[in-house]
Amino acid sequence: MQSGISSAATQLVSEEVGVEVSHVTKGFGPEGAKLVVLNDVSFSIKRGEFVSVIGPSGCGKSTLLRLVAGLTEADHGTVTVHGEAIRTATRHKSVGLVPQSPALLPWRTVHDNVSLPIRVNSKANVDRRLRDPRQILSSFGLGHAVDKYPFQLSGGMQQRVAIARAFVFDPMVLLMDEPFSALDEMNRDQQRMGLLEFWQSNRKSVMFVTHSVPEAIILSDRIVVMAAHPGRIAEIIDVDLPRPRDENVYATDAFRDLEGYVRNSLKSVMAPGQAA
Ligand SMILES: Nc1ncnc2c1ncn2[C@@H]1O[C@H](COP(=O)(O)OP(=O)(O)OP(=O)(O)O)[C@@H](O)[C@H]1O
Numbered sequence: 049m050q051s052g053i054s055s056a057a058t059q060l061v062s063e064e065v066g067v068e069v070s071h072v073t074k075g076f077g078p079e080g081a082k083l084v085v086l087n088d089v090s091f092s093i094k095r096g097e098f099v100s101v102i103g104p105s106g107c108g109k110s111t112l113l114r115l116v117a118g119l120t121e122a123d124h125g126t127v128t129v130h131g132e133a134i135r136t137a138t139r140h141k142s143v144g145l146v147p148q149s150p151a152l153l154p155w156r157t158v159h160d161n162v163s164l165p166i167r168v169n170s171k172a173n174v175d176r177r178l179r180d181p182r183q184i185l186s187s188f189g190l191g192h193a194v195d196k197y198p199f200q201l202s203g204g205m206q207q208r209v210a211i212a213r214a215f216v217f218d219p220m221v222l223l224m225d226e227p228f229s230a231l232d233e234m235n236r237d238q239q240r241m242g243l244l245e246f247w248q249s250n251r252k253s254v255m256f257v258t259h260s261v262p263e264a265i266i267l268s269d270r271i272v273v274m275a276a277h278p279g280r281i282a283e284i285i286d287v288d289l290p291r292p293r294d295e296n297v298y299a300t301d302a303f304r305d306l307e308g309y310v311r312n313s314l315k316s317v318m319a320p321g322q323a324a
Pocket residue numbers: 076077085103104105106107108109110111112
């Protein structure tokens with residue numbers, strides 16, 4: 049779908065590349081009996097651009113995200129962040145990762161959970177740009193919760209703390225693997241609008257894995273649709289909705305048209321009866 053990014057969004061998305069995934073192939077298992085999970089995957093995320101990845105279960109979305117996070121290595125191909133090889137980029141803390149579950153330490157307060165990454169290796173952090181944990185927490189609407197413990201927060205608030213924690217190193221790239229999937233629909237929508245609002249005033253390059261079509265549309269500048277067996281890119285869809293966006297976008301014809309388009313694209317890559 050070549051609809052082009054809206055002029056309002058273009059002003060904030062740089063033409064410079066943030067993340068470059070180039071001809072990446074990845075398999076698991078012993079040589080000779082390897083299951084190819086990703087086959088010749090190439091795409092890029094511009095600086096300040098929000099890109100979602102959607103596709104059938106098992107198509108390799110999380111594997112792709114783990115490759116960009118430097119948690120696993122490609123068999124062939126390259127991944128760079130702001131022109132640096134992924135190993136160097138992760139050493140420089142250029143990449144922040146928000147996992148599916150918040151993984152907070154239950155015996156530490158919200159403030160201590162968010163400031164922990166800064167404290168664990170304070171020597172290495174001397175030259176790094178760090179954000180004030182209290183200020184980030186308050187931008188995420190968690191100013192009242194800084195001295196609380198994780199068990200005193202709802203699941204949605206805990207996940208918001210995990211997102212805030214990913215911002216302490218002020219990473220250039222943020223990777224999120226279905227961060228709201230464990231939440232109920234109402235909580236999920238609230239957290240997604242909170243992320244949208246925060247990101248619109250703190251633009252980072254984002255790679256966001258999701259199973260939700262409306263979530264992908266409301267948040268993204270582009271949506272990467274993947275097909276499975278082996279995992280590959282089927283289509284990249286421009287989300288031509290003006291920014292800043294809010295929940296009113298859901299009720300627009302443009303949103304509904306895009307939703308129909310993305311669902312059709314997904315349908316075309318899915319086996320009959322398979323769910324996204
Ligand atoms: N460490 C591993 N060892 C062996 N196989 C793996 C490993 N990690 C992933 N796989 C396999 O790779 C394939 C893709 O998995 P992945 O989790 O990346 O898919 P996904 O699209 O994120 O799935 P879902 O939407 O269900 O989360 C699956 O068949 C999975 O079993």
